[in-house]
Amino acid sequence: MKAGFRQSMAWLHTWSGLLPGWVLYFIFVTGTLGYFDDEIDRWMQPERPVGENVHSAEQAIEAGMAALQTLALNAERWLIFTDTQRNRSDVLVGWHDGPVRINYAQVDPTTASKIESRETGGAQLLYQMHYLLHYLPRDLAYWIVGIASMAMLIALITGVIIHKRIFRDFFTLRFRKGQRSWLDAHNMVSVMSLPFLFMITYSGLVFLMFNYMPLILQTNFDNQQDFFSEIYPRSEIPTARSGEPAEMLPPGFFLEQGESLADDKRLVLYNLWYPGDRNARVVLSYQRTTPESNTRQIIFDGVTGEFISDDLPKRVGPRKLNDLLLGLHEGLFAGPTLRWLYFLSGLLGTAMIATGLALWVVKRSRAGATMSHTGIGFAGRMNVAVLAGLPIAIVGYLLANRLLPVGIENRMAMEANVMFGLWLLISLYALIRPRDLILRDVSIFGALTSLALPVVNAVTSQRHLAASVSHGDWALAGVDLAVLLTGLVFGLVAAHSHKRSVRVATSHITTGALQRS
Amino acid sequence: MTVLLTCYASFACLALAMQRHYRGVFLQDARPGISRLLRGTGWLLCFTGLMLCLQQAESCSLGLVQWFAALTGAAVAFIVLFAVAPRIAVAMCVPVMVGLLLAL
Numbered sequence: 001m002k003a004g005f006r007q008s009m010a011w012l013h014t015w016s017g018l019l020p021g022w023v024l025y026f027i028f029v030t031g032t033l034g035y036f037d038d039e040i041d042r043w044m045q046p047e048r049p050v051g052e053n054v055h056s057a058e059q060a061i062e063a064g065m066a067a068l069q070t071l072a073l074n075a076e077r078w079l080i081f082t083d084t085q086r087n088r089s090d091v092l093v094g095w096h097d098g099p100v101r102i103n104y105a106q107v108d109p110t111t112a113s114k115i116e117s118r119e120t121g122g123a124q125l126l127y128q129m130h131y132l133l134h135y136l137p138r139d140l141a142y143w144i145v146g147i148a149s150m151a152m153l154i155a156l157i158t159g160v161i162i163h164k165r166i167f168r169d170f171f172t173l174r175f176r177k178g179q180r181s182w183l184d185a186h187n188m189v190s191v192m193s194l195p196f197l198f199m200i201t202y203s204g205l206v207f208l209m210f211n212y213m214p215l216i217l218q219t220n221f222d223n224q225q226d227f228f229s230e231i232y233p234r235s236e237i238p239t240a241r242s243g244e245p246a247e248m249l250p251p252g253f254f255l256e257q258g259e260s261l262a263d264d265k266r267l268v269l270y271n272l273w274y275p276g277d278r279n280a281r282v283v284l285s286y287q288r289t290t291p292e293s294n295t296r297q298i299i300f301d302g303v304t305g306e307f308i309s310d311d312l313p314k315r316v317g318p319r320k321l322n323d324l325l326l327g328l329h330e331g332l333f334a335g336p337t338l339r340w341l342y343f344l345s346g347l348l349g350t351a352m353i354a355t356g357l358a359l360w361v362v363k364r365s366r367a368g369a370t371m372s373h374t375g376i377g378f379a380g381r382m383n384v385a386v387l388a389g390l391p392i393a394i395v396g397y398l399l400a401n402r403l404l405p406v407g408i409e410n411r412m413a414m415e416a417n418v419m420f421g422l423w424l425l426i427s428l429y430a431l432i433r434p435r436d437l438i439l440r441d442v443s444i445f446g447a448l449t450s451l452a453l454p455v456v457n458a459v460t461s462q463r464h465l466a467a468s469v470s471h472g473d474w475a476l477a478g479v480d481l482a483v484l485l486t487g488l489v490f491g492l493v494a495a496h497s498h499k500r501s502v503r504v505a506t507s508h509i510t511t512g513a514l515q516r517s
Numbered sequence: 518m519t520v521l522l523t524c525y526a527s528f529a530c531l532a533l534a535m536q537r538h539y540r541g542v543f544l545q546d547a548r549p550g551i552s553r554l555l556r557g558t559g560w561l562l563c564f565t566g567l568m569l570c571l572q573q574a575e576s577c578s579l580g581l582v583q584w585f586a587a588l589t590g591a592a593v594a595f596i597v598l599f600a601v602a603p604r605i606a607v608a609m610c611v612p613v614m615v616g617l618l619l620a621l
Binding site: 168174184188189195196291333338340342343344345348354 | 595
């Protein structure tokens, strides 16, 4: 290339960042919210108890076993989720009827009765959108996300190359300087979160590497199953019931045994295969104290209590690396402070994409102010539609969760339809309104919707802000507070862009008057 | 939390070690000795943060993750505050340092 290395890198940075930018923004917003999926899920099911009295693992297992006795006496396998780090106050239980499908139920830890909570996609659906998008076939979505992630990785590397003064400008952030401020902000948020961004983008690609690069497996293994059974050895669990009933040992026995064997103290899942049968097996899954994703599984004979296996020593090197990358991406190991920092890093990544997109438009609309280019105009409109529209659509999703009648058909799908419908309307609006007014109008709408949510929540449920705070359930209150904060930010943006549009309007009038005279 | 504070102080020292930012706060140039001292203290605090992480965490890898996260959090807090009110951002270091010394 004639233009020189840095220029060509700048070109690559611009286009690899811009073209998938809107998709990446969607991925980052939904993915970042995923770090608080448990908390938002609980908000979206106000029938569940407040996170005031968090039970111990023993209590969870006791209540779970009692509930499963009535819910699924003859199931092949019972699962009781025992992790209480996320301030979760109900117990999630699951059971296998057939080989694949797992049914789930929420259980009250004190009464051991099933909680009848509303049907909702919850934050799980929101979080799944960051790799499945929505309304699209799975494979197509994987490829779109994969291409966008690869482009992001390229944009990150080229971004470091073209940033001339990465250390000298490390602390530089100047406000009210137009394009310069956008660039400062873009640099600041990217450099601050660079380790996180490299990790999250690279590990995101690793998640689906067998989808993106299937040929590597095919050249070395006759079929995929051979590969997976080499990396993930089969656990020593009998394939069926023996048919001979037997008395099982109490859960407390296994917990004691497990604790003496594993130094990882955080039990997240209590598994029971073939309850009440001679072949019963108890599997304890511990969250590792390292960031690795897969839990450590210790298996006991459910009847004799004999230790059968521990899968940790059997893990091979490549699998450990894979587990580490996936674990870092998911951040499930993180305690409260680290979780907030993960969330902050996600927000910084989101801000990096948003400022990058805005910068592209600001730079070009200044250079070609006289020949208002359709492409740039369209990008400017779509920026508002996507960057401001998506958070509003998500607030709309939460509103739908409270306002759609409980018990209607396909409630889960309807919630998502409200979200995307609202987003579509905002986008259409952004495409037809005069350009100077879009940001102001959309922000006012955003502020109103966001500020309305805590009110709607208070009217339609018992889990309103004041109740959550008085119960000390800050995880639940956090959802209301975060939406309120979003509303305030929208308010500020609206006020700012209102002043700006007034200024633009007056300058139009003066130029018009000058031309006439 | 102590790690976040340490990293915050570290960034403040490193920023002041740069002539441009020093002038912004104290309205005069720093003597070279002061700049060197600030730079040294900054890196030392940064390293102390890493040591604290490794000491507190259950495993080395977890400690490293926490250190990177703390650096990000502290940097954002400092840079935004420094852009809005440089003097307050720097003055915040005094209670931070005192608190740290008491904690150690």
